[in-house]
Structure formats: structure tokens, C-alpha cells
Amino acid sequence: MPDAGERVVSGDFLGQAASAYWRFITRTSLGVVRVAYASDHQSLVLIARRLVLLRFRSPDYELLADGGSATWRIERGLLVSRDGRDKGFLRMTIQAVDDPESDVSDLVRVQVEVRNFYPWIRGSGRFARFGAWLYGRTQQRLHRWITRGYLRSLARLS
Secondary structure, three states: OOOHHHHHOOHHHHHHHHHHHHHHHHHHOOOOEEEEEOOOEEEEEEOOOOOEEEEEEOOEEEEEOOEEEEEEEEEEOOOEOHHHOOOOEEEEEEEEEOOOOOOOOOEEEEEEEEEOOOEHHHOOHHHHHHHHHHHHHOHHHHHHHHHHHHHHHHHHOO
16 A cells, blocks of 8 residues: 555555445445434444444544554444443554565555454353354354455555
């Protein structure tokens, strides 16, 4: 990416990359899953605002000398178990990479991660083992597919 080292450290670039992620989800789902914004949170909704799949708190930004991150705490939603409310987060980290052996002058590493997310579909008790298997073949695969597509779309911007 041209001038990536300078752009990554700015809050504007990090905010633009984060916004692009949410737009990508809406575009990929053909508008079936959309992002609804409020003053203190944003939600992934299915068709209507009342069907909140995931509600995230407003992002926390952290800027470092060589990059930064945006972290959204997962509050609740239809896809979150009761025990998982306010425990998980989605984080996007963008970091400039200095690789003297590379032909590309300005490289960045983008990482998207979900941590401590407790999906509703996993269930508990006797169902937990099957629920974990089901989650791994549905929601988790979908999240990986969307995230990889988003990362490929960033690569095309260079």
C-alpha cells in the first residue's frame, strides 16, 4: 500500500479500515445483514433493527508508532449466549511491516480476531459437544469466509 507506514498510524486510516469491514459485511450478505449505528453501540441486524444478531460497544482505538487496533466489545445479541454477554470482543489490528528483503516498499499486516466469544448455538450441558461441532461448521466458517474476503478486498486497494 502506498505510504502505508504513515497512513497506518493515523486514526483516520484505522477508522476507515474498520468502517470498510462493516460495509463489506452488508455488501457480502446482499443487505440481509446490516449494521445499525447508535450513539454508544453498533449492531449487526438481520433484516430489521429488532433482530439484533450481535451488539458491539463503540470501538476502542489504540494507536502505536507502527500501527494500531480497533476493539469492539461484544455486548449481546441472538448469537451470544447469556453467559457470554460482555465477555468477548472483535479486534482489528493493522501494523506496518518493515521487510528489507521484500520488493514492496510499504507492507502492512492486518489481523482480525474474535476472542472470548460464547455463541448461543454452542449451548450447554449434554448439547455443548454437538453445539460446538455445529458452531464450527456454521457461524465460525461464515465468519472466517467473510473476514478472508475482507482482507482480500484490502489487498486489492493497493
